[in-house]
Amino acid sequence: QLQASGGGLVQTGGSLRLSCEASGRTFDPYGMGWFRQAPGKEREFVAAINWSGGSTYYADSVKGRFTISRDKAKNTVYLQMNSLKPEDTAVYYCATTPRAYGLAAGVGSLFDYWGQGTQVTVSS
Numbered sequence: 001q002l003q004a005s006g007g008g009l010v011q012t013g014g015s016l017r018l019s020c021e022a023s024g025r026t027f028d029p030y031g032m033g034w035f036r037q038a039p040g041k042e043r044e045f046v047a048a049i050n051w052s053g054g055s056t057y058y059a060d061s062v063k064g065r066f067t068i069s070r071d072k073a074k075n076t077v078y079l080q081m082n083s084l085k086p087e088d089t090a091v092y093y094c095a096t097t098p099r100a101y102g103l104a105a106g107v108g109s110l111f112d113y114w115g116q117g118t119q120v121t122v123s124s
Contacts, residue, residue: 002095003022004018004093005019008120010123012085013084017079017081018092020032021074022076030050030098031049033045033046036088036093046059057104057105067079087122090120098112
């Protein structure tokens with residue numbers, strides 16, 4: 001089970017840190033990712049990380065502003081979001097994938113377990 005948290009309301013230029021904690025006895029995915037979906041829009045890839053080696057991947061729209069990281073001891077992945085813009089407003093979801101294929105490109109259909117989502121609202 002994945003539990004996402006950390007969303008909220010922030011002004012343009014502000015920061016938030018999202019967390020996604022995995023529960024269960026055994027947790028060893030190949031990778032984890034963050035996706036987002038704004039009202040009336042398709043779900044889109046935000047960032048991903050290889051769970052073991054820590055390699056990271058980002059959508060162009062968030063490069064240089066967002067940072068994905070993980071704490072293996074806590075089974076938790078984070079998304080540090082800086083310099084937030086109104087267009088970052090969305091529900092943010094975390095997800096896991098057991099496979100390398102699709103991780104770097106953030107192919108959502110290849111991620112198999114999803115958290116419940118946390119709302120991020122950036123006011124202008």
